Amino acid sequence: MQWSIQEIARLAGVTSRTLRHYDAVGLLPAVRTTDGGPRRYDRTALVRLQRILLLRDLGLGLGDIAEVLDTQRDEAQALRTHLVSLREEQGRLARQIASVERTVAALEKDPDTTEGHIMAKDMLDGFDHTRYEQEVTERWGSDAYRQSDTWWRGLSEQEQQEWKGRVEALSRDWADAAVAGTDPASDEAQALAARHADWLAGVPGTPGAGQRLPDRGYLLGLADMYVADDRFAANYGGTEGARFVRETLRVFAARAYPAGVGPEGAS
Amino acid sequence: MQWSIQEIARLAGVTSRTLRHYDAVGLLPAVRTTDGGPRRYDRTALVRLQRILLLRDLGLGLGDIAEVLDTQRDEAQALRTHLVSLREEQGRLARQIASVERTVAALEKDPDTTEGHIMAKDMLDGFDHTRYEQEVTERWGSDAYRQSDTWWRGLSEQEQQEWKGRVEALSRDWADAAVAGTDPASDEAQALAARHADWLAGVPGTPGAGQRLPDRGYLLGLADMYVADDRFAANYGGTEGARFVRETLRVFAARAYPAGVGPEGAS
DNA sequence: GTAGAGGTTGACGTCGCGTCAACTTCAAGC
DNA sequence: GCTTGAAGTTGACGCGACGTCAACCTCTAC
Structure with a gap:
């Protein structure tokens, strides 16, 4: 019993083009009487074709299928x-x-978010280092912005709320400590700095994310920005508070990062 | 502020090849001073690139992205x-x-299933029209076999059990009716035929599946096979039982299908 | 002068075929 | 014998979003 290419195509529910392709790649060789003549398929070919299509339906690639059928795989x-x-x-x-x-x-x-930085306003609300998009972009790559944005949008509403809560609590604690005149080198202040570092390292896309600590330059650069920009400073109880944060982070960095990097400023 | 292709690539976290591609397809045109000279990108380009990558991360194609960015879409x-x-x-x-x-x-x-017709034995067990793979293949296309196989493997264990239960009950009822000497034209026998037709029409891939009734020729062809093959006949209480099934199905078909198809046998 | 970094265009490869295009072969009907 | 149609053949491009050479140019530093 033999079939033409069209017949076997109908039997198997595929097009003749598919069979020619399988012949061309050697997955299902056809028998030919003359060179360039019509292809013929016998029963063994039909059985093989069935197995091929079964595996194909399971999502295997043609290469993998050939491997399974022809080798000991x-x-x-x-x-x-x-x-x-x-x-x-x-x-x-x-x-x-x-x-x-x-x-x-x-x-x-909020249709305004069409403007590009989708949800930037919502993200960390009042504690949003993505507002420094421009500066961040030029120094650390807009890649960072995009990644953290993607990550943020992947969280559930509840997770976002929790995250916001943590951030706001941190912000308040900073402000309180600043008002209380805490010593930047004190354990209490340093604990805040550690929380701050933790937070930054937890945002995918930021320099050093996923590590134990964020990138040193990134951390110190942000510390400077907090002081330099009023919108940011407002989160820490004004410029005075931001200065306290900066000092504390500097002390933290000096202690937390392995020495040997050399002097450095954030011009 | 302008950047070279490498710089903006680093900023955005993509390769320069990607940027050249976007330039080539017109998605993100670069500014060139001389024809064939280096590409330069400004801030607007960077912003546009950010939006592009955002949408790309969401899985949109470049064509759709262009549509969103450039038209009123x-x-x-x-x-x-x-x-x-x-x-x-x-x-x-x-x-x-x-x-x-x-x-x-x-x-x-059961490693034996490697032989090709995976789980054919398990499928309907003792009531398995896929055992007629060869005949089915030649008359109705092995496509049918593959489709029903795929469908079957997509069911949960429980659904498979339920299905088997229904099939076995049908088989028993057929055998009982045959032994009792029921009249093939009786309501009781015809009700069995209707259940049988329902069953066949419920298996995706079989001719007429999804319709109200299975394909007429398929149904009658099976009826003949039940008689002709002992393995099948065994499900209906032997050849005698199978004969009863065939007669009943023929009466059913004569009544259930719209007339005008003309005479026909299943040689 | 020469090495190296960074730029350019052009073209092929990926994966599984769909979709022409151009041609041949074979049988049926006039 | 000629036309027509159905079914076969090979060859090639297209799809999507780039990766990956290849071959060449240009600028700077040593």
């Missing part, structure tokens, strides 16, 4: 490996969908 | 449309993963 093993990448893709998709959903929600609530 | 609307396809993809992925998982499980339990 264990089928179950191949599928388990395949499962891993499928699950990764699934996770990626889920995060992306969450991100798109939050973006749409933000756009509906 | 509503961004939120575009994202909502995009969400639909993302969700579809998510569903597809989930089904595929379920399918792969069941296949792996089947392979681990």
Whole structure:
């Protein structure tokens, strides 16, 4: 029993083009009587085609399929490996969908966000180093901004609330400590600095994120900005408070970072 | 403030190749002093690039991005449309993963299934029209076999059990009716035929699946096979039982299908 | 003079086919 | 014998978003 290319295509529910392709790549060689003549397929070819399509439906690539069919490659093993990448893709998709959903929600609530830095206003509210987008962009890459933005939009409403809460508490504690005239070198002040560093390191995309400590230059650069910019200073009880924060962070940096980097300022 | 291609690439966290590509497709045109000279990017370009990358991270294609940025296309609307396809993809992925998982499980339990028709033995057990793979393949396309196989592996363990239970009950009822000497034209027998037709129409991939009734030729062809093949006949209480089933299905078909198809046998 | 860094254009590869295009072969009908 | 149509063939481009050479130019520093 033999079939023409069209017949076997109908039997298997694929197009003849697909069969020619499989022939061309050697996945399903056809029998030819004359060179350049019509392709013919027999029963073994049909069985092989069925297995190919089964595995294809499971998402395997043609190369992997050939490997499973032609070599000693264990089928179950191949599928388990395949499962891993499928699950990764699934996770990626889920995060992306969450991100798109939050973006749409933000756009509906506040159409102004169309302006580019979506939700920048909402992100950390009144404690938003992304307001320094321009400066951050030029010194640390707008990549940082984009990454932290993506990360933020991936969080659930509740997670965002918790995050905001932590940040606001930190801001208040800074202001209180400043008003109380705390010594920047005191344990109390240094504990605040550690929380601050923790916070920064926890925002993906910022220099040093994921490490134990944020990038030293980034931390000190921000400290300077807090003092230099009133909008920022306002979060720490004004310029005086910001000065206290800067001093404390400098002491913290001097102690926390391994020595040997040399002198450095943030002009 | 202007940047070279490398500088803006670092700022945005992409490669220069990407920027050249965006320039080539007109998504992010670069400024050139001389023709063929180095590309330069200014602040507006950087802002635009940020928006591009934001949307890209959300999974939009470059064409859609250009549409959103350059025309009056509503961004939120575009994202909502995009969400639909993302969700579809998510569903597809989930089904595929379920399918792969069941296949792996089947392979681990019974390595013989490597032989091609994975789980064919398990599918409907003792009532398995896929055992007629060869005949089915030639008359109705192996496409049918593959589709029903995919569908079956997509069901949960419980759903499979339920399905099997229904099929076994049907099989028993057929055998009982045959033994009792029921009249094929009786309401009782015809009710069984209707259940049988329902069952067949419920298996995706079979001819007529999804319709109210399965394909007439398919139904009658199966009826003949039940009689002709002992393995099948065994499900209906042997050849005698199968004959009863065939007669009943023929009466059913004569009544249930619109007339005008003309005479026809299943040689 | 020469090495190196950074720029340019052009073109191929990826993955699994869809979709022409141009041509041949074979059988049926006039 | 000629036309027509159906079915086959090979060859090539296209898709999407770039990665990855290759070959060449230009500027600066030593």
